[in-house]
Amino acid sequence: xxxxxxxxxxxxxxxxxxxxxxxxxxxxxxxxxxxxxxxxxxxxxxxxxxxxxxxxxxxxxxxxxxxxxxxxxxxxxxxxxxxxxxxxxxxxxxxxxxxxxxxxxxxxxxxxxxxxxxxxxxxxxxxxxxxxxxxxxxxxxxxxxxxxxxxxxxxxxxxxxxxxxxxxxxxxxxxxxxxxxxxxxxxxxxxxxxxxxxxxxxxxxxxxxxxxxxxxxxxxxxxxxxxxxxxxxxxxxxxxxxxxxxxxxxxxxxxxxxxxxxxxxxxxxxxxxxxxxxxxxxxxxxxxxxxxxxxxxxxxxxxxxxxxxxxxxxxxxxxxxxxxxxxxxxxxxxxxxxxxxxxxxxxxxxxxxxxxxxxxxxxxxxxxxxxxxxxxxxxxxxxxxxxxxxxxxxxxxxxxxxxxxxxxxxxxxxxxxxxxxxxxxxxxxxxxxxxxxxxxxxxxxxxxxxxxxxxxxxxxxxxxxxxxxxxxxxxxxxxxxxxxxxxxxxxxxxxxxxxxxxxxxxxxxxxxxxxxxxxxxxxxxxxxxxxxxxxxxxxxxxxxxxxxxxxxxxxxxxxxxxxxxxxxxxxxxxxxxxxxxxxxxxxxxxxxxxxxxxxxxxxxxxxxx
Numbered sequence: 280x281x282x283x284x285x286x287x288x289x290x291x292x293x294x295x296x297x298x299x300x301x302x303x304x305x306x307x308x309x310x311x312x313x314x315x316x317x318x319x320x321x322x323x324x325x326x327x328x329x330x331x332x333x334x335x336x337x338x339x340x341x342x343x344x345x346x347x348x349x350x351x352x353x354x355x356x357x358x359x360x361x362x363x364x365x366x367x368x369x370x371x372x373x374x375x376x377x378x379x380x381x382x383x384x385x386x387x388x389x390x391x392x393x394x395x396x397x398x399x400x401x402x403x404x405x406x407x408x409x410x411x412x413x414x415x416x417x418x419x420x421x422x423x424x425x426x427x428x429x430x431x432x433x434x435x436x437x438x439x440x441x442x443x444x445x446x447x448x449x450x451x452x453x454x455x456x457x458x459x460x461x462x463x464x465x466x467x468x469x470x471x472x473x474x475x476x477x478x479x480x481x482x483x484x485x486x487x488x489x490x491x492x493x494x495x496x497x498x499x500x501x502x503x504x505x506x507x508x509x510x511x512x513x514x515x516x517x518x519x520x521x522x523x524x525x526x527x528x529x530x531x532x533x534x535x536x537x538x539x540x541x542x543x544x545x546x547x548x549x550x551x552x553x554x555x556x557x558x559x560x561x562x563x564x565x566x567x568x569x570x571x572x573x574x575x576x577x578x579x580x581x582x583x584x585x586x587x588x589x590x591x592x593x594x595x596x597x598x599x600x601x602x603x604x605x606x607x608x609x610x611x612x613x614x615x616x617x618x619x620x621x622x623x624x625x626x627x628x629x630x631x632x633x634x635x636x637x638x639x640x641x642x643x644x645x646x647x648x649x650x651x652x653x654x655x656x657x658x659x660x661x662x663x664x665x666x667x668x669x670x671x672x673x674x675x676x677x678x679x680x681x682x683x684x685x686x687x688x689x690x691x692x693x694x695x696x697x698x699x700x701x702x703x704x705x706x707x708x709x710x711x712x713x714x715x716x717x718x719x720x721x722x723x724x725x726x727x728x729x730x731x732x733x734x735x736x737x738x739x740x741x742x743x744x745x746x747x748x749x750x751x752x753x754x755x756x757x758x759x760x761x762x763x764x765x766x767x768x769x770x771x772x773x774x775x776x777x778x779x780x781x782x783x784x785x786x787x788x789x790x791x792x793x794x795x796x797x798x799x800x801x802x803x804x805x806x807x808x809x810x811x812x813x814x815x816x817x818x819x820x821x822x823x824x825x826x827x828x829x830x831x832x833x834x835x836x837x838x839x840x841x842x843x844x845x846x847x848x849x850x851x852x853x854x855x856x857x858x859x860x861x862x863x864x865x866x867x868x869x870x871x872x873x874x875x876x877x878x879x880x881x882x883x884x885x886x887x888x
Contacts, residue, residue, distance in 0.1 A: 290878040293801040300874035300887030301325055302861035303700040304340070304777060307428060308332045309876070311419035312702055313886040315411065322708035323351065323408035324416055326700050327401045330714055331420035331478075333698045334397075334730070335471055336428050338719045339437040340777065341698045343474065344511075345716025345733040347397040350546060350557055350763040352770030353408055354707035358763050359543040360559050362754075363400025363714075364735070365393040366539065366611075369751045370530030373741050376749065379527055384737045384749060386819025388521030389529025389722050391734035393755055395511075397714050398502055400541035406495040408708070413495050414482050424475035431882065432465035434719075441720050448520035451724035452731065473729025477507065499540075507728060508536035514725045515732070522819060531732070548765065549624055551576055552794050555765035561609040561618040563757040564817070568783035570601035572790070573629035574636075583795055585788045585806070588841035594791070595811045595828055595847070596636040598784055600645060602814035607646030607654040610746030611754040618746065619649045640846035642813065642825035655745050657815050697759065697777035703863040703872050711761035711773035713782070737819040758817050762786055766867055774862035776877070780817050784810040785858035800862045800875035807833040808857035812850075824848065831857050855879045863887075 294300060299316035303309045312329035320328075326349070334343050341347075347363035376384060385391050405416060438445075439462035445453040455473075456462065463469060484501035485494030501507065515529030546557035549569035556572060558565030574597040575583055584590035604623055612618045622628055632647055646654040697715035702708075716733030724731045738756050739749035747756040760782040764772040776785050785808055792803040812827030828847040830839065833854040842849050861876040861883055874885035 289799070289801040289805050291801060293799045294874045294885050294887050296872050296888040297705065297870060298872070298888045299325070299702075299704045300863045300872045300885065301329065301700070301702050302863050302874045302876040302883070302885035303329055303333070304698045304859050304861065304877070304883045305333060305336045306882065306884040307336045307423065308698075308700060309884045309886050312700065314419070315416065316704060318411075318415075320411045320416075321409065321706060322702040322704040322710045323404050324411045325702045325704070326710040326712050327405045327409060328416045328419050329700045329702070330397075330401045330712060331417055332423060333700070333714060335420060335423045335474070336431070337434070337698050339434045340696045340718060341397070341714045342717025342719065342721075342733070343398050343730045344392070344395045344721070345397045345714065345718070346393065346395070346735055346757065346759065347400045347712060347714035348559055348563060348757065348759040348761055349400065349404065349710060349712035350761045350773070351404065351408060352709040352763060355769070357768050358546055358557050358709075358765065358770045360546050361400055361404055361541060361543055363396040363541045364563065364754050364757050364759070365396035366752050366754050367393055367736055367739065367749060368530045368532065368535040370532070371736060371749055371751055373743060373749050375530065376741055380525065381523060381741070383741055383819065383821070384739055385521040385523045385734075386737045387721055387734055388519060388523075388527060389515040389531065389732055390521060390527050391737045392515075392529060392531055392722065392732035393735040394531065394535050394539045395717070395733060396539065396541060397717065399499060399539065402495055402499045402502070403541040404710075406492055406499075412491055413485065413498055417478055417482060421475055421478050424471040424478065427468035427470040429466045430463050430469045433880070435463050435465045435467070437720055438462040444520070449723035451726045452719065454726065455724045455729065456719060471729050473727060477728055480506065503539065504533065504537045508533045510725055510728050511536065511732065519723050529732070546763070547620065549573060551790070554794050556790065557763040557765055559760065560612060561620055562611040562754045563759055564605055564609065564780075564783060565760045565762075566609070566620060566623065567598075567601045567605050568760065568762065568787055570604060570623055570629075571597045571783070571787050573624055573626075574600060574633050575791070577630060577633050580795055583791050585791055585809070588838045588845075591809060591828075591830075591838070591842060592640065592845055592847070593636060594787065595809070596641060597632075598787065598811050599641055599813050600632045600635060600647070602780070602811075603644045603646040605756075606644070606657050606815055608649070608746055609756050610748075611756070619652065622649050623647070638845060640826050640828075642846070644815070658742065696779070697782070699761070699775040699777055699859065699861055701773040701775065701861050701863040701874070703773065703865050703874070705872070707769070707865055709763060709770040709773045709863070709865065711763050711775050713759040713761045713775050713777070715759050715777070738817050756817070758782055760786070769867065771867055772862060772864040774860065776858050776860040778858060780814065781810045781858070785860060789860055789862070800864060800873060804858075804860045804862065804875050804877050807831045807854070809834065810857065829857065831855070859883055861885065
């Protein structure tokens with residue numbers, strides 16, 4: 280049941296039940312995950328099944344050659360971060376890239392590829408926390424790979440925009456996506472024979488194993504050391520077109536893939552208004568959300584309302600400060616030295632940053648100070664083209680020609696993005712997972728594998744002084760940012776969204792609306808969204824818009840006028856265009872489960888009972 284108040288403000292009800300809930304960015308993934316729960320699987324089993332389906336149904340948003348970060352909470356255990364972000368290959372040195380004539384890591388092509396981490400992370404999750412056999416969990420993805428699914432309008436449009444590039448430069452991609460010589464039309468059924476063959480070979484690799492774990496481990500070895508790794512390494516040896524407009528070979532080797540395994544870390548946690556918010560470490564952007572919460576925690580509630588001009592202004596200014604710190608201080612702490620998170624999340628530092636928020640919008644990058652250390656200063660970056668400023672709703676931009684032309688529709692600019700999955704089971708298990716990378720527009724499709732490599736290294740800098748400099752073995756500073764809320768150390772809610780630099784911005788609005796103002800999950804997801812573009816983009820080509828603020832046009836005119844009077848450069852976009860949030864929750868007192876998903880794009884759904 281939903282309350283009349285909720286019904287008045289939501290597109291759909293917040294689902295409630297006691298058995299299990301799944302929410303994701305595509306209904307086929309949600310349905311697959313829920314089917315696993317119905318068959319007796321747990322949250323890990325369901326998340327893995329849904330994750331492999333997302334490779335197929337959102338191929339412009341993620342793929343097997345990409346990456347995946349998750350936060351996992353098994354009943355009665357403290358949550359852990361599952362790290363599916365592969366590092367830079369051994370040959371990915373600044374010297375090599377500069378020697379190739381590059382001033383920055385390209386946004387597309389194998390030189391931008393980190394070691395693929397998504398498949399290894401999903402299989403690790405299944406092995407460590409699942410209960411079902413690999414063949415059963417992968418049966419859903421195999422079904423859609425063999426029999427096909429109706430391709431979405433956005434995926435079809437992406438292929439169409441890339442079609443000229445595919446024909447001229449990426450033959451493997453043309454063979455997969457331009458069947459009959461043209462891009463598919465929305466709703467046409469697409470099959471993935473090569474990827475289906477790969478899945479069947481991974482399952483068959485464990486045929487001689489006598490235990491469930493042994494069968495999954497055999498599949499993981501086959502991926503990292505067997506035919507998949509060999510095919511990838513062999514393919515990238517041949518130069519191909521990158522987003523730089525020049526041809527290069529990649530540097531990934533079998534040894535790079537064999538050396539990587541997904542693993543676990545403790546989350547970074549900050550308490551906001553009595554709620555513990557768990558995120559990744561600073562090798563991803565997750566602590567941006569925590570820093571923003573720390574800054575906002577010192578303001579009264581009325582300054583935090585995303586439905587008022589004062590609230591939008593205050594929230595945007597806090598986010599600018601947190602994002603400036605991201606570029607100045609974040610990186611892989613295992614390789615880049617100690618990231619000063621204790622300082623960045625301390626009450627004293629938050630107070631210093633809070634004092635910088637005035638009645639006027641800042642147009643500057645303002646990283647904070649850490650005693651005894653110097654903040655890395657981002658090199659000069661280009662202001663975003665006017666036509667692209669309001670469109671910053673996703674992750675990277677790649678181009679399909681040899682010249683940068685600002686107009687997306689005319690140039691072949693194609694933004695990738697990300698997916699998200701949340702699951703809660705009846706035993707209290709929770710998974711919040713954000714898979715991304717390996718978009719069909721990232722790199723040429725490897726014919727015998729049926730997928731392409733990711734481009735996460737574009738988030739590194741060819742400047743050794745940067746905390747996120749390109750360096751062999753170092754994880755690129757990912758934007759993938761799942762979230763889990765904790766009570767007494769146990770997970771009670773899993774949530775997240777696609778959106779690159781906007782992921783933590785949109786999640787911040789959700790948390791303020793639910794924690795401070797008591798919105799239901801669905802109402803908080805449906806509410807009008809906004810984000811700042813007054814930060815350096817994490818993706819090629821790196822641009823920024825000083826003072827930029829993007830708002831859904833459901834936000835009233837008088838509120839927009841107020842924001843402009845404060846100095847914000849406001850761009851209005853479609854009323855239902857920002858964010859693809861989903862959430863699942865378990866009430867630890869009653870055991871009631873609930874779920875909600877984003878209506879934007881008419882693709883994300885929640886299911887459960």
